[in-house]
Amino acid sequence: MLKSSLRRVRRAHRHIAAKLFGAHSACCLACLLLLANTASAEWHYEKQAIMGTEVSVQLWHENAAEAEALIEGVMAEFRRLDDELSPYKKNSELSRVNRDAGRQTVELSAELAALIDKSLWYSEQTGGAFDISYATLGKHYDFRQHKRADTATTKQLLKALNYHNLQFDSAKRTLHFGHPQTRIDLGGIAKGYAVDRAIDILRRAGVHHASVSAGGDSRMIGDKRGQPWLVGIRHPRDKSKNAAVIPLTDTAISTSGDYERFFIDDHHQRVHHIFNPATGRPTETGDGGRGDSDRLISVSIIGPQGFDTDPLSTSVFVLGKQKGLALIDRLPGFEAVVIDSNRRLYFSHGLEQPD
Template sequence: MLHFIRSLLLSAALSAAPALAEWHYAERAIMGTEVRIQLWHGDAVEAEYLIEEVMTEFQRLDNQLSPYKPNSELSLVNREAGQGAVNISEELAALVDKSLWFSKLTGGAFDISYATLGKHYDFRNQQQADSALTNSLLEALNYRHLHLNKKSNTLRFGHRETKIDLGGIAKGYAVDRAIKILQEAEVCCASVSAGGDSRMLGDKRGEPWLVGIRHPREKGKSAAVIPLRDVAISTSGDYERFFIDDQQERVHHIFNPNTGRPSDTGAGDSDKLISVSIIGPQGFDTDPLSTSVFVLGKQKGLALIDRLPEFEAVVIDSNKRLFFSRGLANPQ
């Protein structure tokens, strides 16, 4: 009898013992890209719940910020803000406000009104705006047309043809939101990525996360591998969405607001960039900075990053040469 009771007690103790912690993974197509999550947790059920919570947040942001979904808040703004002020959510106001801050910081290299012409590009079907359309809409492509009233949370476009797209900042913001969910759940170690935007929570169980920077011309190959802890990294490259036109020129999705066309990445010019990776505390900043540096070029882009505390850059020029910001090139 005593042996039986001991067996019952032992069985109960074993069933009550926590499961061994392990890595949990998930991947899903959201926001026009692959969203990937990796987290360390001792409870498989809780881990799956957190993964679903994160994916739900990505889906919510996609539903709100997608320029392709007619019922999104962003689509509503693009339809109506050219005729007058539109009431917007605090979240969208914060995204537009941050975007305008980067526009001013970069002298217009970052400009969410690129969508004025960007909406006329279809990379899947290899279609682009011709010179006549580009010239007719170039005046409407200017962040100064975006009139945000932060007190009333309203947005008005100063030009009837102006449109906006948050593709250069929304994914970075989304990975920050995901990490916040995991932080509040007291997850120690995780990695969340959405396309070229990633953020790491903690380290990889005592080791740094090894983040590969894709080689912009050799698929499947890394140009560099960076060890990172508790930080965000965003990469912008001319290889993400592009096609080769009839003149054998690469037409890609990163627009130069000054020309209304994709930023020129022709071979031979050492200042032109084909890949930019920015490392910093949060994706809300690294995402727009990677676009900005790409448009600014190597000299002005690296000079900008060298002026910003807490940020570093890895860039690849049109000759496929690798360059680093001052903090990475001369580590203390």
């Protein structure tokens, strides 16, 4: 069960930290010089609600005014991306594409074209487990109102939910929907991309220690002043607890789970926001019964950038434990921590303890 898995995580932490990031050391003279040069430096924090989630920034800087300006620049970038990529804002580029691409070929900005190009690459790599056209049916769900698409609507629109309907020309940066009812949503990749953009802003400004997160997507610059960043993976059935705490340095991590946006239906089934494109319905996660061992309720992917860890966390969730971990083990530079429906925790090969 999860308690025994947690004991395993605690035993593995030292091995994980050493394997991924090496040991941290510094001589006394270096410490004295560092203290002399950073006597006025301190951590700066900010949180704001953007892109339908909580965006947080933490950075080390010696100048409070410059730190404040950098943080505002990061938040402004998140707001810009929300204005362009939100399916809920009528004037966003994504909304324009959804209105027009079913009737005619539309031109895309370089940024949206790059996002769609990456999304389609992951669609191919995962056999369609990652598919931004899930919005075709996803738009008929309202988790606050406990509303979902009925059987007739699901059957009618299932053919429209298929990434092969996205007729994308990367050279011309154009897109046409091969089915008039197809719609797209970048919810499985946009936040990871936004976190990367924020990190780029901070790096260009010379920041060496920082963390930016947007919901389940985080990325770090460097370490936390001589120690790794400790990133908690939330217990999927108890939000007051962590299922694991992972030490990370200069990397990204994305978590997808069935506990962020969901409701329990009249049959006591969990209806959540991660769709299985093959069925047009939320991915089945089960509730700890026989035959549920391959189903996942939480997936965390560690890798170089959020532009990849974000879609990979969704992909592994849909694929299930066996196929999902096999995918990660094939991709160099990525690791996974997953929790199945029996609340047991598993690692990709690179994070497993040696025999």
